[in-house]
Amino acid sequence: MTLDHRTDYVRHVRAGIAVLVYPLQYLVSMPADFLDWTGETLASRESLQEQNADLQRENQALRSQLHKLTFIEAENRHLRELLQSSKRIGERVLIAELLSVDLDPYRKQVVVNKGHQDDLLYPGQPVVDAYGVMGKLVHVNPFSSTAMLITDPNHALPIQVNRNGLRAVAVGMGSEGLLELPHLPNNADIKEGDLLVTSGLGCVFPAGYPAARVTEVTTNPSLPFARIVAQPLAHLDRSREVLLVWPSSETLPEMQKPCSFAVEETP
Amino acid sequence: MNTGKHRGGWLILFSFVLALALTIVPLPAMLELFRPEWLAMVLIYWCMAVPTRVGVSIGWLVGLMLDVSRDALLGQYALAFALIAFLTLHLHQRLRVFPIWQQALSVGLLVTLECLIVLWIKGLTGQSPGIWKMLVPAFSSLLFWPVIYLLLRYMRRAYQVS
Numbered sequence: 312m313t314l315d316h317r318t319d320y321v322r323h324v325r326a327g328i329a330v331l332v333y334p335l336q337y338l339v340s341m342p343a344d345f346l347d348w349t350g351e352t353l354a355s356r357e358s359l360q361e362q363n364a365d366l367q368r369e370n371q372a373l374r375s376q377l378h379k380l381t382f383i384e385a386e387n388r389h390l391r392e393l394l395q396s397s398k399r400i401g402e403r404v405l406i407a408e409l410l411s412v413d414l415d416p417y418r419k420q421v422v423v424n425k426g427h428q429d430d431l432l433y434p435g436q437p438v439v440d441a442y443g444v445m446g447k448l449v450h451v452n453p454f455s456s457t458a459m460l461i462t463d464p465n466h467a468l469p470i471q472v473n474r475n476g477l478r479a480v481a482v483g484m485g486s487e488g489l490l491e492l493p494h495l496p497n498n499a500d501i502k503e504g505d506l507l508v509t510s511g512l513g514c515v516f517p518a519g520y521p522a523a524r525v526t527e528v529t530t531n532p533s534l535p536f537a538r539i540v541a542q543p544l545a546h547l548d549r550s551r552e553v554l555l556v557w558p559s560s561e562t563l564p565e566m567q568k569p570c571s572f573a574v575e576e577t578p
Numbered sequence: 579m580n581t582g583k584h585r586g587g588w589l590i591l592f593s594f595v596l597a598l599a600l601t602i603v604p605l606p607a608m609l610e611l612f613r614p615e616w617l618a619m620v621l622i623y624w625c626m627a628v629p630t631r632v633g634v635s636i637g638w639l640v641g642l643m644l645d646v647s648r649d650a651l652l653g654q655y656a657l658a659f660a661l662i663a664f665l666t667l668h669l670h671q672r673l674r675v676f677p678i679w680q681q682a683l684s685v686g687l688l689v690t691l692e693c694l695i696v697l698w699i700k701g702l703t704g705q706s707p708g709i710w711k712m713l714v715p716a717f718s719s720l721l722f723w724p725v726i727y728l729l730l731r732y733m734r735r736a737y738q739v740s
Contacts, residue, residue, distance in 0.1 A: 312653040312699065321652050328646040335595065336647065339603050412602040415648045416610040417700075417711065422649075450649060457649040465704075486607075 322450075329452035336412045336422060336455065343411040347551070403557040405430050409550070410455065419463040419483060421446075423553065426454040430555075435515055437556045443521040443544030444468065444509055445553055460547050461522065462488050470522050471510040475500055478510050481523060481541060488547065490523050492539040497530045499537060507541055517558035586739030590632065593620050593730065594640055602647050611711060614719040615689050616726075617644055621659060622685055623730045625666035626673050628739060637663030650696075651703060658695040662688045678724050686720030 315321050407425040414420045425432060436448045438458045446460040461468050462483040468490070471478045477500060481490040495501065505525040511518025523541035530537045597616035605613060617640055624632035641659030645652050665688060666673065673684060690713060697712045733739075 312651050312657070315652040325646055325652050328642055332598075332643060332647045335599055336602060339599050343604065411604045412647075413604050413610060413613075414602070415650060416613065420649055 325450060326452045329450075330454065333452070333454045336410050337424075339412050340410040405432075405555045407553055407555055409553060414457070417485070418465070419446075419460040419485065419488075419547070420449070421458050421460065423448070423456045423458055423555070424454070425555065426452045426456050428453045432456055432555060437516045437520075437558060439520055439554050439556055440545045440550040440552070441554075442546055442550075443523070444516060445543075445545040445547060445550070447515060448555070458553075461490065461543055461545075462547060468516065468522060469510045469512040470507040472501055473506040473508045473521075477501060478512070479507075479539075481507060484540075488543070489526070490541045490543060492525075492541060493536065495537050495539055496535070497532065497537045499539075501525060501528060501537075501539060503528055515558075517556065586734070586737045587631075589733060589737050589739050590624055590628075593624070593733070598640075598643060598647060601644065611714050612718045613715060614722045615692065615715050618659065618662060618689050618692050619685060619719055619723060619726045620730070621663060622666050622688055623726060625663050626670045627730070627734055629667050629670045632663070633667055634660050634663045651699060654696055654699040655692075657699070658692040661695065662692050665691070678727060681727065682720050682723040685723045686716050689719040690716040692716075 315325075405425065407423045410422040410424055412422055414422070423438070432448060432451045434448055434451055436451075438445045438447055444461060446458045446463070446466065448456050449459045450457045459466050460483070461481065462485065464483050464485040466483045468481045469478070470481050470492075479492045479495055479501075481492055484491050492501075492507075503525055506521060507523045507525065509516040509518055509520045509522055521544050523543045525539060525541045527540040528537060529539075594617065597620040600616045601613070621632070621637050621640055625637070637659040638656045641656030642652070644650075644655040644659070648655070669684070673681060676684065693712045693716050697709060
């Protein structure tokens with residue numbers, strides 16, 4: 312147990328047993344998948360048409376925004392070239408599905424149906440969904456991996472306030488499914504409704520992904536720090552599909568190579 | 579292993595697999611805390627019923643499976659299960675003649691012990707969820723023990739596991 316806690320030597324033993332457990336996890340998650348599938352198959356023609364029309368509208372709206380975005384990206388790259396700083400390159404992503412199985416009820420973890428047989432995954436890899444940051448991988452097994460969600464009490468996420476760039480650390484609160492921002496002074500410039508994005512410090516998550524929205528700021532003059540609670544933007548308990556991200560070294564902060572160790576791990 | 583003497587190994591294996599499946603099947607968040615320790619109960623039953631076949635080493639292996647499927651520290655459930663297997667082997671002759679409610683209490687105690695060991699290891703690694711939350715499964719295991727016991731005894735007699 313000490314070996315597992317402190318070092319990485321028993322990783323292969325864990326991976327071996329995980330291969331044995333995976334069929335069972337797959338089997339257990341099948342009824343939920345089957346329900347999804349029947350729901351999709353038996354959906355009526357009208358609702359499908361309606362959904363199709365909705366999606367087309369949304370697609371058009373998004374596409375027009377994307378055009379703007381490519382323009383802004385090009386402009387950004389140009390400006391960065393003028394400033395002679397490294398340019399930002401898009402990250403590589405892989406779509407994975409969650410298996411509907413329960414793990415330890417006291418921690419916030421999920422099982423993903425991709426392992427190192429599928430791609431070059433590595434522990435510590437960021438997991439995001441369409442709405443925001445979900446967590447990061449903690450164990451990569453041959454056919455499946457486990458990810459720790461950002462609401463796990465052992466998880467801390469370096470973030471910054473999108474409005475003014477104020478940096479902080481968002482620590483998971485466990486069963487409540489919320490995040491807490493400890494050690495911010497009472498006079499910190501943070502309000503309810505502020506968007507928190509990843510800051511990229513810590514060299515695990517690429518900078519700029521939306522993470523959470525502040526829901527509660529309580530200042531008590533008798534306490535040294537304000538109590539700040541935020542709601543994760545990712546649909547932690549609803550998303551079925553997640554994205555595994557390979558951050559490119561360029562999206563990590565541009566100091567004097569602070570993240571060289573993280574980049575070495577990244578294939 | 580002497581196949582002429584030992585029969586029904588597949589039933590033991592199947593019951594363990596089913597218990598593991600019940601352990602990871604998704605439940606609503608409210609009920610999740612109350613999930614009984616199915617694997618521990620099945621292990622206790624087999625240790626009690628066929629102590630010559632299921633023992634500490636099987637307990638340890640089953641615990642390892644649970645470690646991986648719960649993504650816990652490798653070995654924490656293995657240690658706890660090996661210990662409860664040992665205790666059940668030690669007490670199996672007394673447990674067998676207990677009336678069922680007394681058995682249920684003993685099982686509750688054994689599962690409490692398992693939970694406490696896991697809690698202790700979690701505390702050491704800095705992720706303790708709080709003692710009362712950890713002891714809820716012991717209580718629900720106590721309630722479910724008669725079901726498990728009667729079901730497994732029926733199966734064991736029907737398939738003559740020895």
